[in-house]
Amino acid sequence: MKQGTLCGLDIGTTKxxxxxxxxxxxxxxxxxxxxxxxxxxxRGVVVDLEQTVKSIExxxxxxxxxxxxxxxxxxxxxxGEHVRSVNNRGVVSVANDDREVEAIDVERVVDASKxxxxxxxxxxxxxxxxxxxxxxQDGIVDPVGMAGGRLEVDTHIxxxxxxxxxxxxKCVHRAGIESAGxxxxxxxxxxxxxxxxxxxxxxxxxDIGGGTTDIAVFTGGSxxxxxxxxxxxxxxxxxxxxxxxTSLAQAQEVKHRFGVGDVAGGAVRTFSVxxxxxxxxxxxxxxxxxxxxxxxVLETLRMARAKVLENVPRDLVVGExxxxxxxxxxxxxxxxxxxxxxxxxxxxxxxxxxxxxDALAFPQYATAIGLVLFARKSELAGVESARNGSLMTxxxxxxxxxxx
Ligand SMILES: Nc1ncnc2c1ncn2[C@@H]1O[C@H](COP(=O)(O)OP(=O)(O)OP(=O)(O)O)[C@@H](O)[C@H]1O
Ligand SMILES: [Mg+2]
Numbered sequence: 001m002k003q004g005t006l007c008g009l010d011i012g013t014t015k016x017x018x019x020x021x022x023x024x025x026x027x028x029x030x031x032x033x034x035x036x037x038x039x040x041x042x043r044g045v046v047v048d049l050e051q052t053v054k055s056i057e058x059x060x061x062x063x064x065x066x067x068x069x070x071x072x073x074x075x076x077x078x079x080g081e082h083v084r085s086v087n088n089r090g091v092v093s094v095a096n097d098d099r100e101v102e103a104i105d106v107e108r109v110v111d112a113s114k115x116x117x118x119x120x121x122x123x124x125x126x127x128x129x130x131x132x133x134x135x136x137q138d139g140i141v142d143p144v145g146m147a148g149g150r151l152e153v154d155t156h157i158x159x160x161x162x163x164x165x166x167x168x169x170k171c172v173h174r175a176g177i178e179s180a181g182x183x184x185x186x187x188x189x190x191x192x193x194x195x196x197x198x199x200x201x202x203x204x205x206x207d208i209g210g211g212t213t214d215i216a217v218f219t220g221g222s223x224x225x226x227x228x229x230x231x232x233x234x235x236x237x238x239x240x241x242x243x244x245x246t247s248l249a250q251a252q253e254v255k256h257r258f259g260v261g262d263v264a265g266g267a268v269r270t271f272s273v274x275x276x277x278x279x280x281x282x283x284x285x286x287x288x289x290x291x292x293x294x295x296x297v298l299e300t301l302r303m304a305r306a307k308v309l310e311n312v313p314r315d316l317v318v319g320e321x322x323x324x325x326x327x328x329x330x331x332x333x334x335x336x337x338x339x340x341x342x343x344x345x346x347x348x349x350x351x352x353x354x355x356x357x358d359a360l361a362f363p364q365y366a367t368a369i370g371l372v373l374f375a376r377k378s379e380l381a382g383v384e385s386a387r388n389g390s391l392m393t394x395x396x397x398x399x400x401x402x403x404x
Contacts, residue, residue: 001072005031007063008371009056009074009172010185013041013211013232014326016055017368018063019360020071027354028376031069033368034062043211043230044080044185046167049174056175073178075375077367078125078168079185079212082161085226087130088113091152101134101143105151113155123165125182126158130222141221156223158184181375186214186226188370191377193324193348193363194218202317204341205348206304207366208327210234215304217312225312231300233327236293243292244284246273254289259331260297261290297333301340324348326364 001007004023010016018034036058040051060071090113094105106129114127132140134148143151160182169179189207190199199218207214209232217225233255241251250273262268262285269286308318321341323333328347337345349361350369360369 001069005069006372006375007069007071007074007177007180008077008188008368008375009060009177010077010188010368010371011041011052011056011168011171012038012209012367013043013234014038014209015364016052016059017365018056018059018071018074019365019368019372020063020067020069021353021369021372023376024354028372029355030353030357030360030369032063032065032067033357033360033365034059034064034066036062040171041211043232044078044228045082045164046171049167049171052168052171053174056171056177060175060177071177073180074172075371076168076172076179076182077185077188077371078160078165078182079209079214079228080160080164081212081228081230082164083125083158083184083226083228084160085156085158085184085223086116087154087224088116088157089152089154090114091150094149094151099147099149101146101148101151103144106132106144106153109151109153110155113153114157116157118159121162122159123162124157125160125165125184126156126187128156128158128187128223130154130156130224131220139220156226158187158226160184183371183374184226185367186216186228187223188368188374189214189324189348189366190216190218190223190370191374192350192352192366192370193322196221198320198322201319204308204318204321204343206301206321206323206328206337207325208232208300208323208330209325209364209367210327213300213304213327214325215307217308217316217318219316224316225308227307227311229300229303229307231303232325233330236296236327236330239292239296240289244273244288245276247276247278250274254284255293255330257331258286258289259333260293260336261286261288261332294336297330297336298340301337305340318343321345322348324363324366326362328363 008019016038020031038055040048090109092109132143133152200221202219205216211232215227237252272281334345
């Protein structure tokens with residue numbers, strides 16, 4: 001892969017998506033993408049290694065054909081209930097005698113913020129600086145070059161269960177791709193859909209996928225809370241299939257077409273569905289559908305709301321809610337979300353790129369596109385490179401090199 005070419009790999013519950021992008025004259029441009037059904041993942045966790053490998057291979061092959069790039073490494077999205085976030089603070093004395101903050105001090109203070117109690121079966125995936133404080137002056141975005149003796153940082157730390165993480169990476173490796181780093185998916189989706197102003201004022205992002213709903217809250221320009229709840233669009237399809245006694249395929253079709261069904265005041269529409277055995281048809285209507293879909297959608301939105309209320313300071317202003325992921329395309333969802341969150345709601349479609357491909361201008365591609373955007377923006381800073389391994393193994397590597 002040429003210098004400046006980036007690849008994002010989103011292994012979802014319903015589909016795997018590979019995006020290849022490269023730096024163009026006006027910013028990042030998409031060169032190609034590939035998509036394949038994903039059958040080996042459930043709610044962000046690998047349940048079938050072989051199926052997952054196959055899905056990655058199929059999506060990668062398509063992306064390679066379209067872009068003409070041979071994909072060697074990719075930034076890999078991770079999600080699932082095992083991923084958790086916490087905010088922490090690090091403090092160091094500025095090392096230099098002139099008392100001027102240098103890049104090395106920034107690295108040291110971010111490392112200091114990583115000293116938290118992480119159980120041995122978990123590992124830190126991100127330590128993202130939210131702001132720095134120099135000699136008591138907070139809210140500093142980049143302290144390098146500033147005068148001061150005491151440097152502090154507030155970071156957003158994301159941890160994941162090592163075994164779940166290593167299963168995802170195992171599949172990636174078996175598909176012939178090296179991991180260039182892992183990114184918690186809501187951070188990626190946010191990079192693709194949120195405007196800098198929104199991240200500054202305060203915004204809640206929900207990426208409603210097939211098996212998970214990823215949450216990210218931004219304020220002051222950075223993430224202060226990220227999490228995942230294990231419900232998504234698939235459960236809704238199941239509900240419709242059970243309620244209307246029809247196949248999952250037909251239930252999904254009805255869901256995509258009518259969404260929450262008839263919302264207050266709208267005319268009731270009738271449609272026909274096939275029985276489960278496919279032998280007979282019967283009439284169903286949007287009122288029936290509404291009675292099935294609305295409670296489940298409200299339940300999901302309220303679960304997300306409760307998580308945010310529990311974990312985000314009360315005085316924080318969430319000026320807006322942005323919905324993305326395939327589930328955000330559910331007709332009628334915006335109105336329900338507006339009521340639940342009592343805030344303006346918009347659907348987040350991947351943007352923030354110089355050049356994209358029309359076929360990718362849908363919410364379900366926010367994560368894959370966001371992976372390359374996130375990696376580029378932070379130059380994988382704060383992303384524990386899975387290829388380089390933990391700090392300890394890297395240290396061992398350096399020591400070994402010294403002796404050779
Ligand atoms: N027009 C639509 N209306 C309603 N739902 C839709 C629509 N289009 C897609 N979906 C739903 O979006 C879901 C898939 O979304 P997405 O592709 O973002 O999930 P994923 O990334 O594979 O899964 P996850 O992020 O949970 O691991 C499916 O449940 C699908 O039915
Ligand atoms: Mg997804």
